[in-house]
Amino acid sequence: MRTADHGVITDHALMQALPTEHHEQAVADRFTVNGQAIAGTSAYEKRINIGAGHKVIRAILRGNKTITLIGYAGLWVVGSDVSEACSANGMEPYGAGGYLSCYVGGYSRLHGDAYLSGNWSVFGSNIYLRDVWIDGDEAVFEFYNAGAPASAVYAWGSFVAK
Amino acid sequence: MRTQAKRGMVPDHAGATNVGVDDHHVRPSNVEASNTTLSVAPLPFGPGQWDIAIPYDAEAVMFTLRGPLTTHPGGPGKVGVVGVCSRAFLEASTVSFGSPTGSSNYGAVYSQAGGSLYLSDKFFTNTYGEIALSDARIVTTGPSTRVLRLEFTNFAAGYRTLDCRAEIGVVA
Numbered sequence: 551m552r553t554a555d556h557g558v559i560t561d562h563a564l565m566q567a568l569p570t571e572h573h574e575q576a577v578a579d580r581f582t583v584n585g586q587a588i589a590g591t592s593a594y595e596k597r598i599n600i601g602a603g604h605k606v607i608r609a610i611l612r613g614n615k616t617i618t619l620i621g622y623a624g625l626w627v628v629g630s631d632v633s634e635a636c637s638a639n640g641m642e643p644y645g646a647g648g649y650l651s652c653y654v655g656g657y658s659r660l661h662g663d664a665y666l667s668g669n670w671s672v673f674g675s676n677i678y679l680r681d682v683w684i685d686g687d688e689a690v691f692e693f694y695n696a697g698a699p700a701s702a703v704y705a706w707g708s709f710v711a712k
Numbered sequence: 713m714r715t716q717a718k719r720g721m722v723p724d725h726a727g728a729t730n731v732g733v734d735d736h737h738v739r740p741s742n743v744e745a746s747n748t749t750l751s752v753a754p755l756p757f758g759p760g761q762w763d764i765a766i767p768y769d770a771e772a773v774m775f776t777l778r779g780p781l782t783t784h785p786g787g788p789g790k791v792g793v794v795g796v797c798s799r800a801f802l803e804a805s806t807v808s809f810g811s812p813t814g815s816s817n818y819g820a821v822y823s824q825a826g827g828s829l830y831l832s833d834k835f836f837t838n839t840y841g842e843i844a845l846s847d848a849r850i851v852t853t854g855p856s857t858r859v860l861r862l863e864f865t866n867f868a869a870g871y872r873t874l875d876c877r878a879e880i881g882v883v884a
Binding site for chain 1: 771772774794795796797798799800801803804805806807808809818819820821822823825826827828833883884
């Protein structure tokens with residue numbers, strides 16, 4: 551319900567929440583994974599303690615593949631405490647060496663996508679972001695090494711959980 | 713890591729006195745703003761600074777900035793940036809959409825935590841290649857005031873005037 555006061559919601563019933571459920575403060579922080587090794591065809595879960603009660607997390611993650619001199623491949627992703635309610639809008643390098651241009655694409659685990667980033671090794675060689683969700687008091691970012699050899703994850707960014 | 717426990721929150725209605733059920737909710741307001749007058753000095757001077765007032769209780773903001781240029785010729789949309797920054801850290805991250813040049817629709821991600829020097833492509837004037845977003849952070853400006861401080865770097869040879877429309881989602 552939008553009002554003249556820019557959509558302030560003041561009614562518990564409207565929010566379909568218990569009186570105390572939506573009083574949680576937001577948390578926010580930077581996100582860094584710098585060279586975490588993953589064995590071949592294995593997953594790595596970056597877990598971040600965000601405190602209890604959060605329903606949704608939004609993050610912008612940058613990989614290590616350059617698109618231009620100052621831009622990088624990466625994505626904008628939303629995860630929640632509901633299984634598979636997750637989506638992303640990704641930037642992937644395209645062309646020789648991945649330096650020429652990029653794709654802009656959307657992904658949704660909810661609608662059956664196996665990964666949230668494409669096959670251009672956005673977060674390291676053969677490394678995909680596979681899923682994001684809230685597990686109790688932790689936000690979980692799951693990276694997956696789709697190749698046989700061991701590889702390393704590189705991801706930087708910011709997130710907000712509410 | 714900031715947690716709610718550090719913020720002195722009242723976790724339930726019974727714990728708050730002299731308030732009605734709806735009185736003590738966090739009530740963030742979203743903000744819209746535009747700036748088509750800021751004159752930005754060229755390098756090595758600058759950057760240009762634009763402060764947008766946000767609620768004092770804003771914990772973080774998700775901002776969308778739109779430039780004046782149409783994405784590559786024939787495209788229906790305008791260039792722009794989606795970003796996030798927070799009081800808990802001073803390193804913003806953004807996704808930059810669209811480019812008015814070339815044969816593709818450019819997009820890129822920037823993260824100051826990963827060392828990015830800029831946060832957008834150079835598209836915040838009517839000519840491509842001039843002004844880029846270079847910083848975004850939440851700044852406390854008084855005992856009850858905060859702003860989203862946006863900084864823009866001008867890569868042109870002379871002064872340029874910013875053209876930027878902002879929508880700011882406040883997360884409290």
